[in-house]
Amino acid sequence: MTSIIISRLTNVDNIRNNRLRELEETQVDLDSVRTFLKFKKEFEIDKDEVKWKRYLEARKDYILCKRKLQDASIGSIAERLEKLNGDLESGIANLKKELAKLENTITVLQTIERVIGIVSRIVLLAR
């Protein structure tokens, strides 16, 4: 019984490590000067303060969520991570694509917020 639990947690831990690696790689594009200047330039033109603040908030939440996922004890997030892993994986893949294209900033924001939302649900009961 104990070995089954250990094996399951090891498996979930591997899932977490893979997602963390992808989140880290994607953060490089999210934090990049190119992305920041794209949002900043649009803000200077359209003066859309709501969109600008959403971007700033998303940058911050993304880092903090990633760190929470990193710091959580695996037992406290295992069930939710197993359940939401597929959504998280595809969410990160979409975000990576959107950040590489960097065309529609609203779509980029929605994709970032989707990833943050999934990670937040995973770490909701994290210890």
Added chain:
Amino acid sequence: MKNKIHFPIIIAVAIATTCLSACRSTDEYKKLAQAGTNYSKALNQLLDLAVVTRIDESSEELLLQDRENNQTSDDYNEFSDSDSNRIDLINRLKKHNSLLSKYFKLLQDLAGSDAPERTQTAIGGVVDNLNTIGQTLRESNLIENKEVFQGIGKLIVSSKIRGALKEELQKRNQTIMVELKTQQELLNVLSTQIKGDLKGIQDRQELRLVINPLLQPTPIADEDTWIATRRELLTQELTAAELENASQALGDFQNIFQDFVEGRSSSGRINALLTDIEDLLSVIETLKTKE
């Protein structure tokens, strides 16, 4: 008659061989101890850098947020709490590293001691603490592959090693191998994380120190400083990659320890490790200057 002549010679040769063998293991142990001390210092510096880069990444993001959108105490606390978690973990690692360093120093005492009992007792206490902290580290999220510890078996101590040193190594070589493996795994993860943190810092500093002044309506006052800052920031990525390579090379200390216990000569490996350590310390120094 023949036997009478040869018997003392045989005894003398046997004594000389034993002495040479003992001297050899003591000499080799001194080299191992030197490598262990340098390894421990380098690891400590790397751990300090891991704390600094994490804190600086948070500070840079907080400043960026504050420039664009005034921050609240809640915003500050979120980053601060997240930094504290990392600092706690690094402090445990530093304690683990300091105990491991203590173990190798005591082992050195044991190698040259005529009355080893006190040292043996001290080693017991150090290893117990080391193992307790090591256990929490192995359960931590920084260890990506927890299965690597299952394959670590007991080593057969070389016949070249004698006396109390041999007794100690026979008793605890498996434990020490597990603890060294723990550090090796943590090094891999930490060096990658530091590299990521440095990239985060670099992007934010480029915005703060290079792009923001450039976008201001007034021209840059000190152009030479601006050029130097930009150059430093854009080449920082190379240094971060060097750091990752050099710190991962530190993991070879585990193989050196294994070679020593099993009686294989590891002079070449020790020298290579000492070079890697020098490289690592120089990269850390460069990064500290740039910070």
